[in-house]
Amino acid sequence: MKVIETINLSKIFEGVVPVHAVNQVNLSIEDNEFTAIVGPSGSGKTTLLNMIGGLDRPTSGTIKVNQIALNELSENELINFRLKHIGFVFQSYNLIPVLSAKENAEFVMLLQNIPAKDRIARVEALLKEVGLEDKMNNRPSQLSGGQQQRVAVARALASKPDFVLADEPTANLDSKSAENLLDIMHRLNKEEGITFVFSTHDQRVIDRARRVITLEDGKIISDVIQHEN
Amino acid sequence: MxxxxxxxxxxxxxxxxxxxxxxxxxxxxxxxxxxxxxxxxxxxxxxxxIKMEMSHFQIHKPGFREELQVKLLMNDGENIVQAIQEEKEVIGVSGRIVTMAMLGSANKNGSVRLNGINPDDESIVTGINEKLVEGEYFRGVERNPILISRKIAEKYKVKIKSKVVLTMQDMEGNIVAGAFKVVGLFDTQNGMYDELNVFVRRDDMARLLGVGNSLHEIAVLLGRHDMAESMADKYQHVYPKLEVLPWMDLSTGMxxxxxxxxxxxxxxxxxxxxxxxxxxxxxxxxxxxxxxxxxxxxxxxxxxxxxxxxxxxxxxxxxxxxxxxxxxxxxxxxxxxxxxxxxxxxxxxxxxxxxxxxxxxxxxxxxxxxxxxxxxxxxxxxxxxxxxxxxxxxxxxxxxxx
Structure with a gap:
């Protein structure tokens, strides 16, 4: 089943010289995929990811997530859509520094108005899943980069999204933490069927990805399935 | 959260x-x-x-307040005082004779507002007796006692038992004068008031001016500040030919x-x-x-x-x-x-x-x-x-x- 579909998707950044960050991209991502969007800096992978995540609007073309056209949604509808359907993992973790690991992961569910009992149970299960059951009450400043990114993964999954978008999730991590994080995401993909879409130039992520889409100058130049799950 | x-x-x-x-x-x-x-x-x-200068409301003949003309008297003033005194809300009523006079001592002359009062009534309305810092309240001297402020005493270089002369116009416009003996010095903490006002007995002043039992001013002290306007209104209706004003209108600057x-x-x-x-x-x-x-x-x-x-x-x-x-x-x-x-x-x-x-x-x-x-x-x-x-x-x- 198609989770994400883009049709002739383009994004032009206006300026003295207009830049075609994404140029006529046609792409579909199925449920349970573990996909890496790769390419050199400026190839348009982050812009593509932002548009898929409803954070940025295309100049032309269509993005459909679960058959819903994101370009037809208003700003507020988009926020609500992101809350219910998309999980985000950012390059620099972006946790709320004044909340503990548990509260950070719980935050999205709070925005979804999920009852406290369900929230607590899910957060504890998720933090256990990412190996942070003994760090639940630590604040981000008391966690390592790898641990913070694992909290970010738990937060992204807390809302039970249709898929998780991860923008360079291992860029700020040492190799051990990066491997550890990839293990967790890979396991979640395999065992729980969670769809992950990465933008990355980290070879470790590319090696683990089932499908690798390569962008250059805003266009897809290759789309390869490396190995089956 | x-x-x-x-x-x-x-x-x-x-x-x-x-x-x-x-x-x-x-x-x-x-x-x-x-x-x-x-x-x-x-x-x-x-x-x-309210306490020292205006009381809650005052009654005058129209025009009196502007020039303090001796002739503008309320001839039935005593009856009005008695009528108002019967009012439940009234604490005290003071009927006064008021004029501007020249106060003279051996050292200085100057104008003052001369208040001829009934000492008992005035003590209830203004409590001037409680402001005495020296001397006694109209006691110790039989004839023409006067209360002045400490400020005036210092300015005119007079003290208790000093003699001062008050000069003023009588009913006919003649200049009359009387010698008064200082029996008390008061200090109200209100500089402007103290520099202007002196008090003598109403009978002594009436004799000098020849005004008999008539009054220039009736000052009324009530139990509550907020009743001033309504009571003034009420008595304005009772005495339409007189001017009855609450304290706020009496003191234009207030x-x-x-x-x-x-x-x-x-x-x-x-x-x-x-x-x-x-x-x-x-x-x-x-x-x-x-x-x-x-x-x-x-x-x-x-x-x-x-x-x-x-x-x-x-x-x-x-x-x-x-x-x-x-x-x-x-x-x-x-x-x-x-x-x-x-x-x-x-x-x-x-x-x-x-x-x-x-x-x-x-x-x-x-x-x-x-x-x-x-x-x-x-x-x-x-x-x-x-x-x-x-x-x-x-x-x-x-x-x-x-």
Missing amino acids: IFKVAWRNIWRHKVRSTVVFIAIALGLWAGLFTSAFTHGMMNQKIDSV RMMIEMMDTYTFIIVGIILVALLFSIVNTMLMAVLERVKEIGMLMSIGMSKTRVFMMIVVETICLTFLGAPLGILLSYGSISYFGTHGINLGDAAYADMGFSNVIYPSLEYMDYLVVSMMVIIMAVLAAIYPAIKALRLKPVEAIRKI
Whole structure:
């Protein structure tokens, strides 16, 4: 089943010289995929990811997530859509520094108005899943980069999204933490069927990805399935 | 959770937040205390004006107040005094003969307002007997005793038992004079009043002026300040040919002074609140701008604009409310203390302007409530600009910020 579909998707950044960050991209991502969007800096992978995540609007073309056209949604509808359907993992973790690991992961569910009992149970299960059951009450400043990114993964999954978008999730991590994080995401993909879409130039992520889409100058130049799950 | 995040955000920069809430506390204290000070000053002035000068209302022949013409007498004044004395709300009534006179001593001559009074009635209405600092209240001298203020005594270089001469015009316009012996010195703490007024017995003055039992002025003291206007109205209807005026209209400057003081207080409190407002806006703007990435992330993961707005507003209100109770408590404590012990302004010019040298600040609970409400409104206003600034952020741009 198609989770994400883009049709002739383009994004032009206006300026003295207009830049075609994404140029006529046609792409579909199925449920349970573990996909890496790769390419050199400026190839348009982050812009593509932002548009898929409803954070940025295309100049032309269509993005459909679960058959819903994101370009037809208003700003507020988009926020609500992101809350219910998309999980985000950012390059620099972006946790709320004044909340503990548990509260950070719980935050999205709070925005979804999920009852406290369900929230607590899910957060504890998720933090256990990412190996942070003994760090639940630590604040981000008391966690390592790898641990913070694992909290970010738990937060992204807390809302039970249709898929998780991860923008360079291992860029700020040492190799051990990066491997550890990839293990967790890979396991979640395999065992729980969670769809992950990465933008990355980290070879470790590319090696683990089932499908690798390569962008250059805003266009897809290759789309390869490396190995089956 | 929004409250929790807002509360914890305040403590990210402990020093900055502490400085802001101390500024709020001190600002609020300054506003409330200034308000209490002027309030106390005006209340004392009003009390002084009522008690010493005007009473709650006065009755005259129309035109008398303007020129103090001896001829403008109320011939049935004694009957009016008796009628008013029967009123339940009336504490005291003083019938006076009043004229401008020349006071002369061996050293100096000058004009004074000469009040011919019935000592017993006057002691109830103005309590001038309680203001004596030297001598006795119309006792010790049989013929022509006079009470003067300590200020006049110093100015004219006279003392108890000194002789002074009062010169004035009688009913026929003739110049008449009488020698009076100083029996008491009073000090009302109201410089202007003290420099102008002297008191003699009404009978002594009536004899000099030849006015018999007629009166120039009837001053009435009531149980409550707020009844002055209605009682004056009532007696104006009873005596339509006379002029019956409440204290606020008798003292032309008083109404204006009360309004001016209210405006002055409002402006001072306003300036303080505006200064605080900008201080809070500045702090919250800094708080928003240094969290651009974080706010962008919150919007990215699905935090609605309303919730982001609320988070900033709650944060601002929390910041304000840390300082506000402290300021109110500080104000309450200092106003209560100085309300009992007073603030001595020394020999400042305030006394010459008719204000007491010792001010007792006072503030009603309603004033605390009004200022608290103003602080809440200020906090919400202070939150609006930073919150709008936060709302204008585009998540995709905000999360890229370093």
